[in-house]
Amino acid sequence: MCWGFYKTLPIYHGVLAVYELICGLIRLGMFLDSSNSINTTKSLRKNSQVVAAFILDWISSMVPTTMGLFILFLSLWCGCRILRSHSCQDSRRHTNLRLRDLISNKPIQRFLIFNCNCPCYIARPKWRFLSRMIFTLVTIGLRFLVIILYATAHHDGNEKNHDSSQSLAVACGITVPSAILILLLDYYHYRVWWHYVPSCDQEPVCGGRRYLKKHKRFIPYHLMGEHRNAMRLGNEPCPAQYCIDRNLEHIMIFHYNTFRPQARWSEVRQINDNHLGTYVGFHRTSPAAAVSIAYTDFQLSLKRPQMLGFGIYFARSIYHTMGKARREGAVICAEVLMGEVREIENAELPFVSNSDLWWMTYDTIYYRHPTDPNRDEFCIKSNTQILKWVIVIEQPYDTKVTQYGLNTEYDDTQCECI
Ligand SMILES: [Zn+2]
Ligand SMILES: [Zn+2]
Ligand SMILES: [Zn+2]
Known part of the structure; x- marks a missing residue:
């Protein structure tokens, strides 16, 4: 059961990336919409604090958004191929095979979860976890800054602008839980490697026995x-x-x-x-x-x-x-x-x-x-x-190492580290 979860980690990262992309597009839409109001002198784009927040917002969500775009592109491309092959029975099987190849392609999975495969991480799972944790924490920190900037912007009594910058703050706030989820997924990934439990340890995880301190x-x-x-x-x-x-x-x-x-x-x-x-x-x-x-x-x-x-x-x-x-x-x-x-x-x-x-x-x-x-x-x-x-x-x-695929996790590393 557990190895099933471990092997589907990239899928969870992918789902979170798509969620980030959707939230990002919603914020982009809200920002542009309120900026295109009839009275351009009082548009949201003139408020430097909101603009600064918007730029920071995009910097912090650049990576997940790129990933989300990539996933979107990939599924569109595969969808197109499947549709096209409907006419021809022969190539259909071929396409299904290609789709499966793409999904199980490890470099693509690693790209999706922005997981660097530097050779120096092979023997040092802790370093990989720490570098990803720092990256995610910086993202979360930026998000909080952005939320504060959106929420505290002054609009000189312009109610409409005030409302839209408040809702921008909320739209940004709902992405914080997904960033925290990414952090948890990474922690789980790291624990499987560094707090390893071999298959011959039959004790149930929640069983009362604990390892000695030694x-x-x-x-x-x-x-x-x-x-x-x-x-x-x-x-x-x-x-x-x-x-x-x-x-x-x-x-x-x-x-x-x-x-x-x-x-x-x-x-x-x-x-x-x-x-x-x-x-x-x-x-x-x-x-x-x-x-x-x-x-x-x-x-x-x-x-x-x-x-x-x-x-x-x-x-x-x-x-x-x-x-x-x-x-x-x-x-x-x-x-x-x-x-x-x-x-x-x-x-x-x-x-x-x-x-x-x-x-x-x-x-x-x-x-x-x-x-x-x-x-x-x-x-x-x-x-x-x-x-x-x-x-x-x-x-x-x-048997756990091969079951989880730990020994092959770095096997097909391409372009140095992806
Ligand atoms: Zn390295
Ligand atoms: Zn030594
Ligand atoms: Zn690298």
């Missing part, structure tokens, strides 16, 4: 680092080899899955930085378990065998969670408070394996891999050490 967000898999394109300006991965951005979304979205956000724990401990004591780790599990974590936090692994003892396990990169974890389908990137750390190598494994005895003196066991530092891992004793996380559900387990 759960920052689900990231739809098509936003992940492997989908960045180094050849496409704006959509390229993070260029820094030694990137110090510890933002979990940044790590997941702008780096490949082999990226290790931090050096080995022993080196991190030596460098005194603001993040002293925390470390970024990756945890792989099943989609159902990941959803359950979002609601109820991590659970300790208590089933033998456990190499570093009982607790919650993390690796240094997404890539190195593969093969290690017993379940798959979801990856969690978490910021972990390390606390009291015991660093061990192979020889000390027997002291911690399959046991919780180390819990008494340590919070974390950090295992230094003897040959490959990339394969280090660590185990913590309590989920209270986990400060926050983001989760990605992998492609085979999440």
Whole structure:
């Protein structure tokens, strides 16, 4: 049901644009009508405040009006073709096909909703929302200014002019709700991307369960680092080899899955930085378990065998969670408070394996891999050490991305960004 609404967003924008066009034409008609009164010296066009309001009015409704005109033109053109093809049965099917093509044409849809498809927005849905929100808010602000100007214009006792400028104010006022509706549609569009709920989260939207505060967000898999394109300006991965951005979304979205956000724990401990004591780790599990974590936090692994003892396990990169974890389908990137750390190598494994005895003196066991530092891992004793996380559900387990068409939203971008 919801994906149906998401896919018809351009239609709602189109309807609102046509509404704006109609209101705009009504205002134009009212303005010209009152200006063409018999006594031209006292026409509305002589009142500078009303003229200023009228110009501002058109500036603020330029974009929706252009869109409305475009839709009108498009439907007239299609209507003409259908009428013409009535005589010929053969071309009729052809025309219906063309009409459907036009309506489902994504660049046209984007043009209708004035939605820029800059490559830099692909991985940054928030930027697209903010730029559109600023644009819409400016429009709404201008409308209010226009309404005030129309309503407060002085007409030196000319009742007729007074009335028509009052009705211009009203005609402008009725377009404010449609601008607010556009803002709401944009917000919904943004929420689907940035406050994403994967298809495997079966909880009803209004069901009582809420995500934990520590759960920052689900990231739809098509936003992940492997989908960045180094050849496409704006959509390229993070260029820094030694990137110090510890933002979990940044790590997941702008780096490949082999990226290790931090050096080995022993080196991190030596460098005194603001993040002293925390470390970024990756945890792989099943989609159902990941959803359950979002609601109820991590659970300790208590089933033998456990190499570093009982607790919650993390690796240094997404890539190195593969093969290690017993379940798959979801990856969690978490910021972990390390606390009291015991660093061990192979020889000390027997002291911690399959046991919780180390819990008494340590919070974390950090295992230094003897040959490959990339394969280090660590185990913590309590989920209270986990400060926050983001989760990605992998492609085979999440159907929502393709259902909503999120992964193809930017595919057929033409002329740079439309
Ligand atoms: Zn851009
Ligand atoms: Zn980076
Ligand atoms: Zn653009």
